[in-house]
Amino acid sequence: MDIPWDDVQLFLAIAETHSISSAAKRLRLGQPTVSRRLAQLEYALGYALFRRDVTGTSLTTEGERLLLPAQRMAEWAGEIARAASSTERTPSGKVRIAAAPGVGVDFLAPFAAWVRDRYPKLRIEVLTSYHYLDLARGEADLALRMRPSASDDLTTVTSFEHANAAFATPGYIKTLKKGYGIADVGWICWAPPYQDLAPNPQLEALIPNFVPSFTSDNFLVQWRAAESGMGAFIMGNVKHRFAAPSALVPLDLDLGPYSRSTLHLVCAKSALDIPRVRTVADLLAAELNRAKKR
Template sequence: MDIPWDDARLFLAIAETGSFSAAAKRLRVGQPTVSRRLAALEYAVGAKLFRRGVEGAALTAAGERLVLPARKMAEWAGEFQRAAESSDSSPKGLVRVTASPFLSFDFLAPFASHVASKHPGLRLEVQSTIQYADLGRGEADLALRTQCTRNADLTCLFTLEVHNAVLVSRALKERLPRRPTLQQLPWVAWAPPYEAVPPNPQLESIIPNFSPAFTSDNYLVLLSAVEAGVGATVCGHISHRFSTRRERNLVELDIDLGPHAKSELHLICAKSALDIPRVRRVSELLVQELERARKR
């Protein structure tokens, strides 16, 4: 039996997302295509791999046996792709960087202009997402993350200590007490399904009966609410030269976040990706900017 990698990747996408529609979105194909190709794969294997129900697609016993091999195939497919691309002679082409919505908006988008001015042949694709992209599988080339990696195939290129700032609009600051407490602030925070994303858990841990004044599942909506004076939010403040906070008319409150006053930002990359000139050059430019931020 010869199972193509594309079929194994489709199987893995369904297994990890738990639904045909989510797998179709990840693979950027139509849901009918996912159903058709899975049916062909199940015919070739001679067994049903998923049980479809109201809650999505659940693995059968036969499907469970294929998950680990499929994940290993995905990792090796990423290694194969990076090995093939390492023969590039110059830093040109697309580099995909994944980061939180805030970092993508505040730092990586303006950083892309700097990259373009230095290397016109380079293009950045910024993946603004809450979920972690799998660097080993090649879902992104570089990542800015708040947690360092323990994966032996990945490496941390730089770590920056970040000051976590409470931000409000100038208009809201004028309406607040001179030295407000955390409890006195109206808060703008994530809505489900992102209620476990910072700063929600941190605020819940230091504010009794934490109840935000406004929530959304979209970062730009949250930012707009803060700008409009609806409430305060917490952001990791990186003092970089591309900052647009002044233009957004946001100011920092002098307020104690206790154990959450600082965090770390890590630049992560698959070790083998550094053999690709375009990835290595963008990583070097990112390290330079993070070093600048450390000194500011």
Template sequence: MDIPWDDARLFLAIAETGSFSAAAKRLRIGQPTVSRRLAALEYEVGAKLFRRSVDGAALTSAGERLLQPARKMAEWAGELQRAAESADSSPQGLVRVTASPFVSFDFLAPFAGHVARKHPGLRLEVQSSVNYADLGRGEADLALRTRSTRNADLTRLYTLEVETAVLVSKSLKATLPKRPTLQELPWVAWAPPFEAMSPNPQLESLIPNFAPVFTADNFLVLLAAAEAGVGAIALGHVTHRFSQQRERNLVPLDIDLGPYKKSQLHLICAKSALEIPRVRKVSELLVEELERAKSR
């Protein structure tokens, strides 16, 4: 039996997202195509791989047996792709960088303008997501994330210390006490399914019966609410030369976040991806900018 990589990737997308619609979104194909190709794969295997219900798609015992081999296949496919691309002779083409919505909006988008001016042959694709892309599988080339890595196939290229700022609109600040406590602030925060995302857990640990006045599942909506004076927002604040903060209607508060005052931002890459000239060049430019931000 020969299971093509495209079929294995389809199976893996359904298994890891838990639904046909989410798998279709990840693979950028239609849901009917996902259903049709899975049916063909199950016919080839001779067994049902998923149990479908209103809650999504759950692996059968036959599907469970395929899961780990499919994951290994994904990792090797990523290595194969990077090995082929390492033969590129010059740093040009597409480089995919993944980061949180705020880092993507505040740093990577204006950084892309710098890259375009300095290296016209390079193009950036920024994957703004609260989920982690798998660098080993080649889902992205570079990642800026708050957690480092212990994966032997990945490497940490740079770490920047980040101070967490509590930001409010100027209009809201005018109504607050001179030195407000965390409990006295109205907060905007993540809504389900992202309620476990920072800063929600941190604020819950600091504020008894934490209850934000506004929640949303989209970062730009949260930012717009904070700018409109709905509530305070906590963000990892990096002062860099592309900073948009001075152009927004948000100002920092002098407030104690205790153990959550500081965090880290790590630049991560698959070791083999650094053999690709375009990825190596963008990684060098990112390190340069992060080092510049460190000294500001």
């Protein structure tokens, strides 16, 4: 039987998020709608695709048979969309950039305003996420990531090595003892379910019996906590031209092996054939290279 593309996307979202509610968020649909459409799909197929329990969903044997073909179909759907868009003559339309929340807030939001002034027909959409979106499937057009591309379908446009630093208010820094070390600082970190994101594991490796002074699952809440004098948090110490004035200043701390990171601009290879994506990729690469010299 023919399975509509919308139903394939629904199946993949549930299979990859292991949850009806998480799939609904990815698809931007209501949870009852996703449950209803899944039930209709399973009825049409004549068998169940998922097992449901209190922890979420898992694929049945029949569902596992469909997973790889569905993933390949999604990749080709992304390729078809990019091929259709490659006939554009001038850069116009929406370009979606995926990045971690800190990069989105500090760099991409003001970058988007700058692009709008130069290219009024271009619109930047920033997708902040704690996991990597699938560029081959077209979930985003470009991504700024901590890891370079590892897939044959992706390419790394440019890489940008930068320093990391701990930031806090001058008032908080004055409360630290003279000659303070990394274990003397009250650290602002990620709360569950993101406790495995940097810098939590790195601080645990550097500080015996590490316990953060404040945690949140939201980057902006962490930033605000630091501005309120709650403690210090770690982020890239990047001097780009879009940086906004801040009450936070870097601490005089050696972060050891975690003192530097590399940011990679990644996209699907065929995405660069699309004028709007190529234009934004070139602008991003130029800004990252400019920041290297500051």
